[in-house]
Amino acid sequence: xxxxxxxPLEEIELISERVFDGCLLKVHRDTVGLPDGTEGVRxxxxxxxxxxxxxxxxxxxxxxxxxxRYPLRRAFLEIPAGKIDPGEDIFACARRxxxxxxxxxxxxxxxxxxxxxxxxxxDERIELFLARELRHVGNALDEGEFLELLTLTPxxxxxxxxxxxxxxxxxxxxxxRALPLLRG
Numbered sequence: 001x002x003x004x005x006x007x008p009l010e011e012i013e014l015i016s017e018r019v020f021d022g023c024l025l026k027v028h029r030d031t032v033g034l035p036d037g038t039e040g041v042r043x044x045x046x047x048x049x050x051x052x053x054x055x056x057x058x059x060x061x062x063x064x065x066x067x068x069r070y071p072l073r074r075a076f077l078e079i080p081a082g083k084i085d086p087g088e089d090i091f092a093c094a095r096r097x098x099x100x101x102x103x104x105x106x107x108x109x110x111x112x113x114x115x116x117x118x119x120x121x122x123d124e125r126i127e128l129f130l131a132r133e134l135r136h137v138g139n140a141l142d143e144g145e146f147l148e149l150l151t152l153t154p155x156x157x158x159x160x161x162x163x164x165x166x167x168x169x170x171x172x173x174x175x176x177r178a179l180p181l182l183r184g
Contacts, residue, residue, distance in 0.1 A: 008035060009035055010035070011032040011033065011034055011035070011040070011042070012032060012033040013030050013031075013032055014030070014031045014032060014033055014039065015030060015031040016028055016029075016030045017029050017030070019043075024047070024048070024083070025045050025046070025047060026045065026046040027043065027044070027045055027046075028043065028044055028045075028046060029041060029042070029043045030042045030043075030044075043121070044121050044122060044123065045118075045121060045122040045123070045124070046122075046123055047122055047123060047124035048083055048084055048085075048086065049083070049084040049090075049124065049125045049126070049127070050081055050082060050083050050084060050124065050125075050126045050127070050170070051081060051082060051084060051090055051093045051094040051097055051126065051127045051128075051129060052078075052079050052080070052081035052126050052127070052128050052129070052170040052171070052173075052174050053079055053080045053081065053094050053097065053098050053128075053129045053130075053131050053174075054079055054112070054128070054129070054130050054131070054174050054175065054177075054178040054182075055079070055080060055098055055102060055104060055106065055131045055134060056130070056131065056132045056134065056182065057134055057151060058133075058134065060153065060154070060182075061151040061152065061153055062079070062151060062152055062153070062154060062157055063079070063080060063102050063104070063134075063149060063150075063151055064077055064078065064079060064149070064150050064151065064152055064157070064171075065078055065079070065080060065101060065102070065147045065148065065149060065150075066147060066148040066149075066150060067146070067147040067148075068146065076166075076167070076168050077150075077160065077165055077166050077168070077171070078166070078168040078170070078171045079170070079171045079174055079175075080097055080098050080101045080102045081097060081101075081126070081170055082096070082097035082100070082101065084127075090111075090127045091109065091111075091129075093127075094109070094127070094129045094131070095109075098131055099137065099139070099140065100139060100140045100142065101139060101141065101145075101147065102139060102149060103136055103137060103138045103139030103140075103149075104131075104134040104135065104136055104137065105134070105135050105137050106131035106132060106133055106134050106135075107132070107133035107135070108131070108132040108133040109129060109130070109131055109132075110129065110130040110131075110132075110181070111127065111128070111129055112128040112129060112130055112174060112177040112178060113127075113128050113177055114126065114127050114128065115128060115169070115170060115173040115174075117169045117170060117173075126170045126173075128170070128173060128174040128177055128178075129174075130177075130178050130181060154175075154178075154179060154182045154183065157175055158175065158179065161175065
């Protein structure tokens with residue numbers, strides 16, 4: 001047993017029930033013991049995790065995708081990203097997604113960190129990467145995947161966040177982590 005003290009805010013799982021088992025998402029309803037000794041119910045989504053890539057072209061422009069997102073019934077401007085397959089290394093996933101969606105391979109990779117986009121109702125994590133020294137090799141989109149590629153300078157991307165053209169959380173978080181490195 002470790003000597004680390006228990007977090008006084010920790011909630012302890014008492015009963016866990018899977019209420020939906022989908023292709024991508026698994027929905028759970030748990031009964032938990034609360035810090036004050038009472039019980040509560042927590043509903044949440046289990047997600048396999050994802051990667052997101054700030055991909056920098058040789059001229060300094062960044063690769064973006066315009067992709068329709070059905071839950072919100074509109075297209076969004078976002079960076080290349082995708083789901084981590086079971087057992088897949090995060091770097092391998094980032095390389096695969098950049099190649100499949102944008103059609104590029106990168107010689108220089110840097111892990112920027114992780115973000116948790118929906119902590120109130122999901123366990124999803126998104127691993128953020130910076131990819132440089134790109135070489136175009138042609139894309140290989142997944143079946144049923146449709147997107148448009150475009151480029152923005154780092155300043156244009158930052159302005160698009162501030163004026164509301166970019167509202168995607170993973171894109172904003174990755175840009176925030178990457179901008180100091182791009183401008184350094």
